[in-house]
Amino acid sequence: MIMKPTDFSKALSHYLAIFLPGQRNVSTNTIKSYRDTFKLLLLYCKQDCHLSIERLCLRHIDRTLILGFLGWLEKDRNNSVSTRNQRLACIHGFYRYMQIEDPVGLLPYQQILSIPIKKTQTPTIHHLTPEALKLILEQPDPSRSNGRRDWLFSDTPRGARASATCYSLIETAKANGLEPYAYLHHVLQHIAAADTLEKIEALLPWNMK
Template sequence: MTSDEFFRLVRTWLTIHLPRARRLSPHTIRSYKAALNALLDYLRETQHLELDGITFDGINRSTITGFTTWLLDVKHMEPSSANQRLAAIKSFLSYCAGEDPALVAIWLDVKLVRPVRAVAHAPDGLTMPAVDALIRAPRQDTRRGLRDTTIILLIFDAAARVQEILDLTPADIDTTPGAGRVTLTGKGTKTRTVPIMDKTGRHLDQYVNEFHPGTPAPGASFFYTVRAGQHHQMSQDNIAYLLNKHAAAARAHCPELPERIHAHQLRHARAMQMLRAGVPLPHIKEFLGHANIATTSIYASADSQMVREAIQKAASVTPDLAPIWKGSDDLILRLAGLK
């Protein structure tokens, strides 16, 4: 097969199959595109191929195994990220096999490549004092401070992924006291509705009054930036910048804040808070939008504080054992087997 056929299938997969047939989100499609770009970089770097020389003939189980090793050893990628790239490549080849029976053998061969074994790391959630300091860091008497406070508070309270926050529209927000909630669109365009605190609802109302006066368009971006007089959806880089900006200011009062902050640390902190409050894992799974409860279970295995507290509580109600080594010297020696 020629390189033209290879890149024709790449284009139809990215521009037609994924967005129209599978209805994947733009964020997911960007991830798949990154995987293909990484594979092209690998082929050019290790096999010294030009783009117009890349065909399906050079893709097999050995090639893709080498690709995952390259991601780990050369690009220093985490196993979970390397496995995401591998899954994307397999998905692409599955599509290609459906389009051209001549590619079925390649797809079946690459299917045998096993994912990298990933070591489960404890979630790096922020402590609650750190969360509080980060939420309080923006000056709420300024327009931008109000926006940043609302974003940080909502990410934490809804335990939301960054893209879920960026994809919010005014129609997704309900600030009714005692029944406030937000509807989040997660991975695979799956939606879930999560409750929010009344305090978060009040901040959202203030934000709407300032940033969406009047009757906002239901499908407009809830959080936005202004460029050339036009509203544009905020980017993940915007969120990363504001988080680290306010963390730097808050660190003077709360040394527990790490040097680098990312939004997932707020999500992890909320999950750990719920676990410690006694919320069952299946409920936390639905709240976080996890597809598998095994993903949620890592919070339970990571929380050594809960285990420690349970042990101390059990020790306080356990009666002391009667002393064994008590009596005359002769009796103690006999019990110890010394006589």
Template sequence: MQAFFTERLIRQRQASPHTLAAYRDTLRLMLVFAAARHGTEPSRLEFNALDAACVGDFLDHLERHRGNSARTRNARLAAIRSLFRFAALRYPEYAATIERVLAIPPKRFERRLVTFLTEEELDVLLSAPARSTWTGRRDHALLRLAAQTGLRASEMISLHCADIHLGSGAHVSCIGKGRKQRITPLTSNMAAVL
């Protein structure tokens, strides 16, 4: 399992700390579940103890007893599949077990529609900061920037002055989810506020 984290996730995939933490938590939960199921310590589990039935029961346990949503369950399944794809290359003697685990389908769920603020709600939000103070002007500018560009909170937090380009072709450059660079144009009014 250590090789999965060091070789596969860190070296090959260059996974983010958030991905590493999510995978670590998933695999820890699964090992504790499997150990309790087999009446042993997690460190004494044999690989074939993590068969498709055990993984399926673990995923059901996440939903029923831990209150995980279908989306969270599917994210945990993705972490488990990643481990088993890695194991398939190293442990061909467990190919049948691995194949059955990899065949577990994700659970279907309804995607929520993205909601947005009405113009009135946005006006109320933008009028909230007291623009007579420095912090009020800063907060107003950040709220306007978020509303105009649609940047996530994490993207806003990681912005630096060099990421905001004013003048001709004004835009904001940021690194979004999945380490993808996003460039979002700014209106002349927004550029003036900044």
């Protein structure tokens, strides 16, 4: 007996195979991320919800099931909050698409879309110690071509901008009669407390005399 495709199988196949690459022109890696999300969702439906994948319909997948799936990712598969949020973003993308394709199911789709992204802890940014900064500044040799190159390009565009900023501070300190290391050491000691424009301006090289 040939089993008829369900509304979920048809919608998901069209979304992954036609809508994303054809109408949204997303990358292969993005499509793979969506595909992997739904592979995991199908696995959860089969193993934990005891739903037959062959008979899985759109009406079976509601807010409660998706919340259970997200909890399963974190607890059973030890996924991070960031990974959980990435999977949820893929699911949200599919149900935003379904709002237009199947407005009859608008309410349950919007209930799924209302599931919030979890907040993640922002990692603490540790600043370099003056000793570490001095060591870094001593590495490029400006008297040699490769040393000047290291200062100029610094591996990446962001690195180049950071190096340019640092080098500009050093040269400006020199132009104002300051010893660069002592000046940068002073700035690192006081920048955290510079909570007003006036305090920040007070740390500029020409205001240090």
